[in-house]
Structure formats: C-alpha cells, structure tokens
Amino acid sequence: MNKVNKGIVVFVIVLVLVLLWLFITGMPVNTNMQVDARTQANTSMKSDMETPVDSKASVQEARVSGLFVEFEEGTTEQEVKTTLENTNLHVNYSVENYNSDFLPSRYYITLDKNKLTDIEDLIDEINLTIPIKKGNNYTLTVTERAIQDKTFPGLLEKNNIQVKKSVYCFMHFKDAYTDWNPEEDIPKIEYKLKMNENILTVDQDNRITDLFVEFEDGTTESEVKAILENYNMTMNYSIDYNVDYFEDKYYISVDEDKIVDIRNELKREIDWTAPIFPDIKKEDHYIITVTEQATQDKNFLAMLEKNGLQVKKSVYCDILLRDEAKNAIWEIDALRIINELERNEKILTVSTGGST
Numbered sequence: 001m002n003k004v005n006k007g008i009v010v011f012v013i014v015l016v017l018v019l020l021w022l023f024i025t026g027m028p029v030n031t032n033m034q035v036d037a038r039t040q041a042n043t044s045m046k047s048d049m050e051t052p053v054d055s056k057a058s059v060q061e062a063r064v065s066g067l068f069v070e071f072e073e074g075t076t077e078q079e080v081k082t083t084l085e086n087t088n089l090h091v092n093y094s095v096e097n098y099n100s101d102f103l104p105s106r107y108y109i110t111l112d113k114n115k116l117t118d119i120e121d122l123i124d125e126i127n128l129t130i131p132i133k134k135g136n137n138y139t140l141t142v143t144e145r146a147i148q149d150k151t152f153p154g155l156l157e158k159n160n161i162q163v164k165k166s167v168y169c170f171m172h173f174k175d176a177y178t179d180w181n182p183e184e185d186i187p188k189i190e191y192k193l194k195m196n197e198n199i200l201t202v203d204q205d206n207r208i209t210d211l212f213v214e215f216e217d218g219t220t221e222s223e224v225k226a227i228l229e230n231y232n233m234t235m236n237y238s239i240d241y242n243v244d245y246f247e248d249k250y251y252i253s254v255d256e257d258k259i260v261d262i263r264n265e266l267k268r269e270i271d272w273t274a275p276i277f278p279d280i281k282k283e284d285h286y287i288i289t290v291t292e293q294a295t296q297d298k299n300f301l302a303m304l305e306k307n308g309l310q311v312k313k314s315v316y317c318d319i320l321l322r323d324e325a326k327n328a329i330w331e332i333d334a335l336r337i338i339n340e341l342e343r344n345e346k347i348l349t350v351s352t353g354g355s356t
Contacts, residue, residue: 064186065330066093066172068103069193070201073164080169083199087192091185092174097332102339103168107142108200109161110134119159126275127152135197144278166200170332207328209354211319211337214249216346217312223346224317231340233321235329240318249277249314251289251348252304259286265303266290272300280348287348314348328354 071080077098084095097103111119111131116138122128127146131138142163146152153163173182186204193202215224221241228239254262259279266272272294280287294300295311304310321329331352338350 064173064182064204064206066096066170066205066332067186067190067193068201068203068205068332069169069171069199070106070203071167071169072198072200073166075167075198077169079198080167083196084171084193087196089189089192091189094172094174096170096172098169099167100170102335103170104335105166105168107144107147107163107165109140109142109156109163110137111140111161112137115159115161119156119161122155134200139200145275148279170205172332205331208331208334208352209321209328210352211321211334211341212246212351212353213317213319213341213347214349215315215317216348217314219315219346224315227341227344227346228319231337233319233337235321235326238320238322240320241315243316243318246316248292249274249289249316250292250295250311251287251314252309252311253282254286254288254309256284256286258307262288262307262309265307269299270297272297282345282348318353 069080069084071083075083077095080098081095084093099105109128116131119128123130123140125143127143127149129141129143131140142152142156147163156163190202190204193199213224221239224239224241228237252262263273266288272290274289274291277289279289290300290311321327321334334352338352341347341350
C-alpha cells in the first residue's frame with residue numbers, strides 16, 4: 001500500500017471515530033443545509049392550517065368557483081335542485097342562473113346505435129358534431145348553422161329525429177379552499193354528476209384573462225373605448241386595438257326580409273360562405289361571413305352589386321383583463337359581460353381567451 005492510500009485509510013478511520021463519538025455524546029450537529037427546506041415547509045403547512053382564511057382572497061386563489069351543468073330539455077329548476085340533492089355531493093353549493101339567457105345552450109339530438117348508423121353521412125361538424133356516448137345512447141350537437149338552415153331540421157324530421165334544446169345552470173361552490181380539497185373533490189363531483197341520466201355535460205368554471213371582441217367594419221379606436229366604458233367590466237382593463245393575430249374575416253350585412261334569397265344565391269354554384277361561422281342576427285338584419293376567396297370572385301362581386309350589398313371586414317380587439325389587483329375574472333362573470341356587449345349594434349361577436 002503506497003503512502004497516498006495509507007493516508008486516505010487513516011483519514012476515513014478518524015472521521016468514523018469522530019462521528020461515532022458525536023452520536024454517543026448527543027452533541028447537536030449543524031445540519032442547516034439539509035433540514036432548513038423541510039423545516040420551513042412543515043412550519044408553513046402548520047401556519048396555513050392555523051391561520052384564519054380570508055374568504056375573498058380564498059375565492060380569487062381558487063382554481064374553480066363552480067360548475068356549468070347541462071340538463072336535458074324541459075328540466076325544471078326544481079328538478080335541477082332535486083337531482084343535485086340526490087347525488088349526495090359533500091360540498092356546500094348554490095344553484096344559480098337557471099336557464100339564464102347569458103349561459104350557453106345548445107341544440108342536440110339523442111340517438112341509439114342503430115339510428116346513428118342511419119344518419120352517419122350527416123355528421124360533418126358543420127351540421128352535426130361527433131357523437132358522444134351517454135348511457136346506451138349517443139348525443140350529437142346540432143350546430144347553430146344547421147338550425148338556421150331550414151332544410152336540415154326538416155331532414156332530421158323525415159328520419160323521426162327530434163331536435164331538443166338543453167337547459168344550463170351554474171353550480172356555485174361556497175367552500176372555496178377552507179373546508180375541502182378541490183383538486184381531489186371536484187373530479188369526484190364531476191364524475192357523480194355525469195353518471196346521472198338527466199345531465200348531459202359538466203364543465204368547470206375557468207378564469208378568463210382576455211375577451212376578443214369583433215367590431216363591425218370601420219369602428220375606430222375611440223369608438224371602441226367609448227363602447228366599453230358604457231359596460232360594467234368588473235375590473236380595470238386595457239385594449240389592444242385592431243390586433244393582427246386573427247385571420248381576416250369578411251362579411252356582408254343582409255336585411256331580414258332578403259336573407260333566404262341571398263343565402264340561396266351564395267350557395268347556388270360555389271358555397272361562398274364560411275361554414276364554421278353561423279349567421280349573426282342583429283335586430284332587423286343578419287351578418288353572413290364569406291370567404292376571402294369569394295371577395296376576389298367576379299361572379300360573387302357581381303351578385304353583391306345586383307343586390308346592393310357590400311363586403312366588409314371585421315375589426316378585432318383584445319380586451320386584456322389584468323390589473324394590479326387581479327389578473328383574470330371567472331368565466332361566469334365573463335359570460336355576463338359577453339351577453340351585454342353582444343347587444344351592441346357595432347359588436348358582432350365576443351369570445352374568451354387565456355383561460356386558466
């Protein structure tokens with residue numbers, strides 16, 4: 001054994017003896033580098049449990065404030081409450097905004113497997129969405145565009161298929177973070193609710209950071225500011241005017257009494273409409289979205305000139321819902337704002353963005 005190896009062996013033996021002596025005598029050992037983080041975590045956890053929780057702060061920190069619950073057509077408010085009570089949900093909640101006009105609602109059909117096969121060719125995402133299994137049957141959404149198309153509901157009727165409209169309500173949680181564990185409990189609540197045959201869907205309430213507002217052609221930045229100032233936005237906000245991260249959207253405005261004839265002309269040879277966008281009803285006229293290719297088609301432009309119509313281009317704005325107090329609003333609050341904004345004649349659509 002060389003001198004280096006002998007030195008290492010001696011050092012190890014001495015170190016073992018020192019540690020053994022410290023263990024026997026019970027002398028405290030400085031282990032701050034290894035234990036501080038664990039001690040701090042334990043202290044913090046204990047402190048959180050003992051410190052009274054501020055209910056307002058708790059609600060803002062919560063990831064979910066409630067659930068949007070969609071029921072079968074015709075479900076009454078009392079039946080909603082009874083259904084939820086019978087589900088034995090171990091959480092305090094209230095049922096709010098039953099079938100309110102600002103909550104989402106949808107048209108749908110319910111089919112068994114055999115009937116689904118009969119109409120398989122109609123499922124194209126423009127008129128009918130992909131089926132979702134619910135118990136022994138399948139539920140398909142009938143799009144707004146299909147409802148507006150008079151021929152499609154008639155086609156369903158020929159197949160003895162009834163179009164229904166769902167009922168939504170908001171289930172508001174009252175416990176926040178004080179008495180329960182949302183990360184574990186909310187998925188359990190959703191699962192229980194989805195097992196009920198009268199409940200179609202259950203969706204969590206998210207936090208929204210942006211509202212994307214589509215204004216009519218020619219709306220100036222000062223007009224945008226003036227319009228938004230007339231509404232209760234519930235928090236401070238900033239405006240990004242005429243943003244360029246949306247594809248250009250072109251549309252025509254058609255009087256209500258001419259809508260059927262114009263729709264027929266738009267689809268006579270080539271479909272010049274944008275199928276993914278349903279027509280928008282604005283008082284006595286409709287907004288029909290057309291493709292960018294149509295705006296360059298001579299036949300399309302000739303049709304517009306014949307009917308005294310003009311192609312217009314939307315103005316998109318991003319409303320940033322962030323300030324020093326909070327950086328988002330709940331989706332249920334965003335839906336109330338959207339419902340108010342879309343009543344304005346200069347606003348075509350409002351959608352949410354940046355959900356967390």
